[in-house]
Amino acid sequence: MSSVTIPDLPLDRESLLAEPATICAWLQESDPARLSRLWETADRVRRRYVGDEVFLRAIIEFSNYCVRRCAYCGIRAPNTRLARYRMNPEEIAACAARAMDAGIRTIVLQAGEDPALDAEWVAGVIRRVKSLGPVAITLSLGERSDEELLLWREAGADRYLLRFETSNPTLYGLYHPGRSDGRARSRVEMLHALRRLDYEVGSGVMIGLPGQTWADLAEDLRLFAELDLDMIGCGPFILHPDTPLGDWAIAEREGLVAAIGQAYFGQNLSQTSEELQGLSRVAAAISEGALGGEGVEEIRCFAGLRDLQPQQPNFLASPGCGYQESRKGMADGRMPSALCGGETSAWPPSAGADQVPPDELTTYKVIALARILCPWANIPATTALATLNPTMGRRLGLRRGANIIMPNFTPPHYRTDYQIYPGKAETLENPDNTLAGILAALAAENRPLGQGTGVSKNYLRRKGLLPA
Secondary structure (H helix, E strand, C coil): CCCCHHCCCCCCCHHHHHHHHHHHHHHHHHHHHHHHHHHHHHHHHHHHHCCCCCCCEEEEEEEECCCCCCCCCCCCCCCCCCCCECCCCCHHCCCCCCCCHHHEEEEEEEECCCCCCHHHHHHHHHHHCCCCCCEEEEEEEECCCCCHHHHHHHHCCEECCCEEEEEECHHHHCCCCCCCCCCCCCHHHHHHHHHHHEEEEEEEEEEEECEEEEHHHHHHHHHHHCCCCCEEEEEECCCCCCCCCCHHHHHCCCHHHHHHHHHHHHCCCCCCCCCCCHHHHHHHHHHHCCCCHHHHHHHHHHHHHHHHHHHCCCHHCCCCCCCCCCCHHHHCCCHHHHHCCCCCCCCCCCCHHEEEECCHHHHHHHHHHHHHHHHCCCCECCCHHHHHCCCCCHHHHHHHCCCCCCCECHHHHHCCCCCCCCCCCCCCCHHHHHHHHHHHHHHCCCCCCCCCCCCCCHHHHHHHHHHH
C-alpha cells in the first residue's frame, strides 16, 4: 500500500492511474465524509464530460440457450432447472418496436452463446430492427469470431458489450471454462478486435467474485482506462443457487477442484471427479498463460484442498490464507495466494481479509472511480443495483457517475427464464410500468431524458468528432 495518507488521497485521473494503491484505498474507504468527496467528484466529472442527460437502452433477451459452463451464471449449459427459449425475428422486432414507441433509441440484443444463432440469422434480425427507424443496436452475444462481428457491423450493429468479468487470469479461468468446440477466445483480444471493426466497445466486471481481492478490482479499473472503453458496466456478484458457486454439490460433481489438481499436481483433489476428463478443459483454460514454469512451486498450498468438505456457500465466511503478495499473482501470472487453500479453506475460494464484498456500496465506489478514470464513457446504473436496492439503487448510481439506464423489454413470460442471477429486478414487471418508474426516478433526480441514440462521447472523441 502507498505511503499516501487517506485524507490526502488524490482523486484525479492521472494520480489514480499512476498509483494503483490509491485506487485500492478508495475502494476500501468507509468514512462518510471522504466518500462524499468521491461521490461529488464523480458527479462533477460526469456532468462536465457527458452532461446531465440519462439515456435509456432497451434490453431484449432473445435466447437463454448457452453452451458455456460459467460457474456464476444461471443460464449455464448444465442448468436443467429452467425452460430454454429462442425468440423468433417477429417477436424480437415487436419488442424493439414497442421500445421505440416509448421513445427509446437504443436496442440491446442479448443472448447466451447459442450455436443456433448463426451469423446470417443474427444479421437478418439486425437489419429488421434497423428498418423500424432511427435506432442504434447493441449486441451482447458472447465470444464471436471476427468474421461474425464484421458481418454484424456491416448489417448495422453499432455497439458490442462483452464483459471481461475479472482481470485476474486465474479467477477467470476457474470460473469461465472454455467451449468444448474450441471456439472460445480471449475476451480482451476480442475487445481490441471490436475496436478495429469500429464498434462502440463496452465491457465490465463483476464485483465481489469469490477470491477477488481489492488489488484485483483496482486492476480491473485500471484496465478500463487502458482499453479506453466507450461503455462500462459493473454490477455486484449475486449468488445463483444452481451454479458451482452457489452449490457445493454442483462444484464437486463438475470436478472443478479435481481438474485443477490434475493439471497442477497430477492427482485428484476430490473423491468425486466423474467429469474430470471432460472438464480438463477447465484446467487448460486456467493454465493457458496463467502459470510459468516456476508457478507450480508457488501454488503448493493448493494441495490443502484435498481435505475440503461440503458446506453452505458463504464465501465471505470461508477462511483462507489471505492475499499477502498484492498484485504478484497478476504480475507474473502465478496462482494468487488468495486461492491457496491451506488446511481450512473451502470452496468457493476466498481472499480472506482482502475479499471484495459483493455489495451495493462497493458497486457505487466502482462506478464513481470508473467515471473519474474514463470520463467520456457511458456508464449504466445497472439492473443488479436495482435488484439490491429497488427503491434507490439506480438513483444513487446516477448521483455517483452513471448516465445510462437499461430497462428490460423482454416479454415477461420469457424473462423469468433469463435468470443470470436470482431475484433480478423487473422480472415479472410490465415494461410500461418499468419505464414509468424510471422516468419518475429521473424526474426526482432532476436528470433529463436523453434524446437520440446516445452515442458514447468517448467513441466520438476517438473518431475525432469531439475535442480530445
